[in-house]
Structure formats: C-alpha cells, structure tokens
Amino acid sequence: CSSTTPITATLFPGDGIGPEIAESVKKVFTTAGVPIEWEEHYVGTEIDPRTQSFLTWESLESVRRNKVGLKGPMATPIGKGHRSLNLTLRKELNLYANVRPCYSLPGYKTRYDDVDLITIRENTEGEYSGLEHQVVRGVVESLKIITRQASLRVAEYAFLYAKTHGRERVSAIHKANIMQKTDGLFLKCCREVAEKYPEITYEEVVIDNCCMMLVKNPALFDVLVMPNLYGDIISDLCAGLVGGLGLTPSCNIGEDGVALAEAVHGSAPDIAGKNLANPTALLLSGVMMLRHLKLNEQAEQIHSAIINTIAEGKYRTADLGGSSTTTEFTKAICDHL
C-alpha cells in the first residue's frame, strides 16, 4: 500500500533462533507496509553448504552497498580457532559505534521503573584488539589499544546523538585511575568533544562506581559513552534492569552512513527451531533501522504494536512468562498494527 521505491536492506538471520526471529521481522514489516526489500545472506558458525564459508565477501559487500542491514545472533564459540563473527562484521565494516538503548517496557514489570538509558560503545578496538600472546610459559598478556581517532569518533557520535535526541547528559565511563594512559586518552578525547557541546552536561564516572550507581538509581544517567569492553558490560547490566537482552535493541554505526542493527542476545541453540524464541530484540532493532532510514511513521507504528502486545500480556513468549509461540506473538503484533 506504499508507493515509495523500496529500499534494499541486508538481512543476516544468523544462527540458532536467528532464522525464526528474522521471519517474525519480515512478517511484521510486510504487514506494516514497510518499503523494504531484504537481501538475505547466511553468516554464521556453520559452514554454508552453498558457499563453503562462514562469511562471504558478498555478504560484506551487501551491507557496504545497501548501507543498511539487520543482523540476528551469531554464536561465538570459545576457542574454536576463528574469531567471533559478530566482531568480524564490526571490524570489517568499520562499525565504530554501537548504540544500545535500554528502556522500561510499559507493562513488563521489573525491579526498575522508567529506565531510559543509551549506551554508546566504541566498537572496534580496546580490549577487543585480538592481540594476545604468551610471554613465557604460564604468563600471557593481551593488549588493550586505545586510539585518538577511534575515541574522538565515538565521542563525536555520542554527543551528536545526545543533541539530536534531546538528551541532556553524556557520561564517559572509564577506569583512568588505573589505566591512566589508555582510558586517560579516551577521556581526553571525550573532553575535547564535550567542549563543542556546551548545552550538554558532561561528566566522567569510573566504571565500578557507574555499575553501583546504575543498580541503585539508573535515573542518574542518560547517555553513556565508553571503550569497547565497558560497553559490553554496561549494556548487559542495563538490559538486565529492564528484563534482559531479549528486549533490548542495538544498532552499529559505521562510516558513510552505514548502519547494521543487531539483536545482541545469544543464538539460544537449546530452543532453536522450536517456535519458542522471543523476536522482540530483533524487532526493536529493526525499528532502530527504520528510524535510521527516516521511515519514522512505520517505525513508531511497529514500535507501538510491539510495546502494546507485551503490555497487554495476553501473548508473550516463555522467556517473559507467557506460553505463546514465536508465530502467535508475531501475529499478535501484526494484529496491533
């Protein structure tokens, strides 16, 4: 029912429950009349029999060309001899900022009300350098790399995000009392950028203290920007406040306007293929993708349908205490559209 020329977006359903929850997104988007054509690629921890590959050049090119995509979970095997595909995508596509909003879903009660936090995570370096080696037997080291370029880039993104989203405060999270040079450089870059945004309150909070404050009173924070590992940790903590990674979206931002939205929960192999998975995180990530594309009307429509379905409580998947299948929950959302 829309006359817009369709936009092509890449879709990586991923491993485990990925294909089922990707189906759910496709269904909801079609029902809402979103003018998107999906270009679907398999990227995952099984070798694709058609390509004999975990990740093909064509899959990467698809995102580079379309500049927009949606990604399901990919399992990260511990010690399987190849890097996590999640990270490979972030590095190969130079997805330098990972935006992870956490907000309370009306009608889904947790210990915390009215949480509304945005974690912005540096996504390419830090503790994720992949540089590790054995110094002598029984002594290993890993390198955390912080660069001025990547720190400035993510700080710029965080402040611009705050400004364009009507947010008032940016907190840089660090451990510069211990890692004076690395986290010190990160802070220095944040301060430089903060000077250009006098209307936004800037503060620096040590990561341990930040975790304590988040747990005691999340309303103390607004937008949080930080190096890679801290972002990994804090975003999961924040997700926990509102119910877990099954409910929180994310979007990876790259150079030249590239955006790859991503559900950051696991691939849940135990329930894969059983029509039990909760597609909410991938759906909300899809909504972030729509907002990025300025398809605001459909974004808000779908967002409301998801929120209202969960709030109503009649159709919920097992992880939220309900007994609906993925398809029943998806249908309920479509009915709300």
Add this chain to the structure above:
Amino acid sequence: CSSTTPITATLFPGDGIGPEIAESVKKVFTTAGVPIEWEEHYVGTEIDPRTQSFLTWESLESVRRNKVGLKGPMATPIGKGHRSLNLTLRKELNLYANVRPCYSLPGYKTRYDDVDLITIRENTEGEYSGLEHQVVRGVVESLKIITRQASLRVAEYAFLYAKTHGRERVSAIHKANIMQKTDGLFLKCCREVAEKYPEITYEEVVIDNCCMMLVKNPALFDVLVMPNLYGDIISDLCAGLVGGLGLTPSCNIGEDGVALAEAVHGSAPDIAGKNLANPTALLLSGVMMLRHLKLNEQAEQIHSAIINTIAEGKYRTADLGGSSTTTEFTKAICDHL
C-alpha cells in the same frame, strides 16, 4: 574483661573520613572487649609531616609483622604521578585475593532481598599491571597480564573459601570468548582447581552475561572468582544491590596468613571531619578481620550490634536516610553490645 594476651593489629585510618570511621571501630572494639592493640600508621595521599612520606617502609613492615590489619579509604588521584596507594599496598604485601561479601542487611530495604554473594577477586595482576605505553602519537596500549601462578592461587583460595564456608557453587567470571589467551588461562586454572573439589558446583560465566544475571536475579550466584578488573566491577555492582559500598566489607588475603581488611568506599573528602560518615563498611571489615583471627564470639557480637542498629532504624547516618552523626551511630552500636 578478657584475659587473652592482646593481639597486635595494624591500623591504617587513611584519608578523608578514614580517621573518623577508624575511631568508630576502635570505640566499638574496645566496648566489646576485643583483645586487640592497634598499631596505627598514616598511609595516605597527603605527605605525612612526621615522615615526609605517603607510605613508609615501617607501615608495610607493621602488616608483615602483625599479619593482620584494617585499612580505611585512601584517595586515588587520577594522574597524580604516583600509583594508587590502595594498589601499592596490595602489590607490596602480595595480597593476592580480595574477598568481598555482599549480603542484604535486615531492615535496610533495597530493590533486592536476601542477597548473599561472595566476590573473590584476583588482586595483583590483570588489567592492574601498570604496564602502559604510547605506541605512536595517538595510539596507546595497556597490557593485561594473567599468570598461571596467580590464577591458581586465587582459584585455590575461592574453592577453599567455598568449602570452609559451606558454599555450594563457584562461578568463574571471564571474557574468554574475546580474550581467549588471558582469560582462557584464568579459566584453565579454575578448572584444574575445581577438579579437586567435586562437591562444589563449578561454572563459567561471561562477565557481560554475569552482570545481566546479577541484576535480574542475584540468587543465581554464590561465590564468584575472577580476574582483577572484573572483580572491581562486579563487587561494586553487588554492593549496589544491597545499598552501596558504605555497607559492604572486604578483606585482602596474602601469603603466610596475612590479612588486611579494607573498606573499599571512597574517602569522601566533601564530608570529611564533619562527623557525618557511615562507619559500617569499616566496622564490617573489622568483623571480617576478627573472624580471620578466629575471635568468632566477638565478631558475631559486633556484627549483630551493627545489623540490629541499622535494622532498628533509629540511628542511621545521612547516607542511609537518617540524621545521626558518626559518633551517635557508633554509640548506638555500643549500646547494642
């Protein structure tokens, strides 16, 4: 009223509110008839006019000789050109394990009930190596060091702790999906030790997931063991669950039975000298010290007096929503003895 020969223990009151809360401990211990003689030394971020030093050899020797001590907060200035004194003590005294219990205080309500967690933190290496350098302009790196020796040592301590304290589960917290070599070695050591304790359930949990689970349901955990920085983060998170670092004790364990109990909250310079500080964390750390000395009767007596005073709610310091001074709160505890 006790006929035991007194035990000599070192006391480092520390900076800021340190001296006031140390006074409180001395008062409570004396009232309870604890057979301890304090050997008090100034260690802190101001140069001691008598010794012209932040930290003297005599102070270190005092702990080495007495094998037991209590330490207040020491400020860690960011970028002041000398290392944090907290860390210096841990390194110089080879305090390899930091035990941080977090439990709900009856009568002090938070969002969480019945929290009962023990964080055991590797305390000498990891991200706290102090090895950092600039590679080229704008590119800095810091080294995380994990050794087999330190990992085995802290794992041994954690399992022995679990066993002797009737605990059922040890969770090793890591990020070995990213830092395969460093955190991988840590896990390998934990597994080796776990084999010797078949009666204790052993599991491995990725740090981001651990934070999410802790926030959703802390009862999922029991004893947690982990590398240095994760311990720093997780222990603050856990403290947040029960009300903050003002209420949680800690004890650093070294070789040859050395134990230095420590309040890990800040030195709160804003309220220093105003008789407003909450001595609970230092008092409870003192209780850990007494248990270490097997002065169990006095330990439990003092512990109950603290708990009951807080539970009663009549005398509470400002951070707990009351209006008592440090001395009033201390007196109330003594009255409960």
